[in-house]
Amino acid sequence: MIKNITFTMLALVLFASCVSPKIYKELEDKYANLKQENRKLSDENDVLLNERNAAKNELDQLEMEYDVAVAKRDKLQADYNATKSNFDNLKASYDALEKNSSAAIAENSKKNRELLAQLEAKEQALASENARLQKLKKELEDRSNRVAELEHVIASKDAAMTDLKNAISRALTDFEGKGLTVEQRDGKVYVSMENKLLFNSGSWAVGSEGRKAVQQLGSVLGDNPDIAVLIEGHTDNVPYQGNTQLSGNWDLSTKRATAIVNILRENNNINPENLTAAGRGEFAPVATNDTAEGKAKNRRIEVILTPKLDELSKLLNEN
Structure with a gap:
């Protein structure tokens, strides 16, 4: 033409x-x-x-979600640690009371079962959150790489x-x-x-x-x-x-x-x-x-x- x-x-x-x-x-x-x-x-x-700007906005959103997921995982970990500590204390109390009162033993046994159920639930929640966190981390890495590629090409064009x-x-x-x-x-x-x-x-x-x-x-x-x-x-x-x-x-x-x-x-x-x-x-x-x-x-x-x-x-x- x-x-x-x-x-x-x-x-x-x-x-x-x-x-x-x-x-x-x-x-x-x-x-x-x-x-x-x-x-x-x-x-x-x-x-x-x-x-490129939209990709950067998506990256910022993923980074925010990643930070929230990390905070939630850390809270679950803290709750799990506190619950386990409580469980360990009750188990020690159970061992001490075992010789003195069958009623106390029954009560401690009930609490132990409840705490064990709580621990299992928190472990499942923690595992689920860790899986979600890994998925977000992968998406964040992929988006970050894409933004980096776009910025590199644009920067190369500008430099040229x-x-x-x-x-x-x-x-x-x-x-x-x-x-x-x-x-x-x-x-x-x-x-x-x-x-x-x-x-x-x-x-x-x-x-x-x-x-x-x-x-x-x-x-x-x-x-x-x-x-x-x-x-x-x-x-x-x-x-x-x-x-x-x-x-x-x-x-x-x-x-x-x-x-x-x-x-x-x-x-x-x-x-x-x-x-x-x-x-x-x-x-x-x-x-x-x-x-x-x-x-x-x-x-x-x-x-x-x-x-x-x-x-x-x-x-x-x-x-």
Whole structure:
């Protein structure tokens, strides 16, 4: 699907003078599908995090039940010990009274039988509680292991994204202060490049300095084949008045995103199936459009890097 979009957008760049509304509508539909797939990945990540939180809540509940079971077992053990001590005292008393009174012997015998019955009942209750305690302990261990596995996989993904972010920052250090930023949030890495680094006004042709930045970014992406790469084009809210064949800012932002994809595709280490080009037009600003500075920040390319969550999905589906 990504290959089809890329070739279609390339055709748009080469034959911009003959673009038909039907073709443009098809591109918009494909972009909507790609946007839906990206949203699905984001939702899946949220579901996995919720699953991890639910597992932790279950673990906390099991730990509480385990503590209650331990307290109950300890109380039964204390009751059993007290009853046995009482029984031992009565037995000693019975032995002492055996020589003196048949009536006392009969009374002690009755109490002994009652105490023996109590001891048997408490032993059964204690055995039952110990069995329940072992079952809870096993469930607690299983749940704890599951939570640990989930947290390990999530931590590994976060660490990998942190390493990726640091690698990109090092690769693009020459472009600091030139409208380029690298951020990590919500488990993703965002590389934002203002248009002043990449394009002339109204153009989707990447300049030499911008091409160098994109190529250096591509060198890092080529070493990370398990990362989904979404390239979004953004504009300010000033209506586009350049090439009459373009429908407006949305079309311009799409062409600019596709231009970045084409540069990344020059790197043979990058899997084209991992690349998605999308135009957002003026509808996702990061600053106000009421000032020149704000408009400059809104005119940008955002490269959004998302880890693939296959390992987490497999782990969740195992249980």
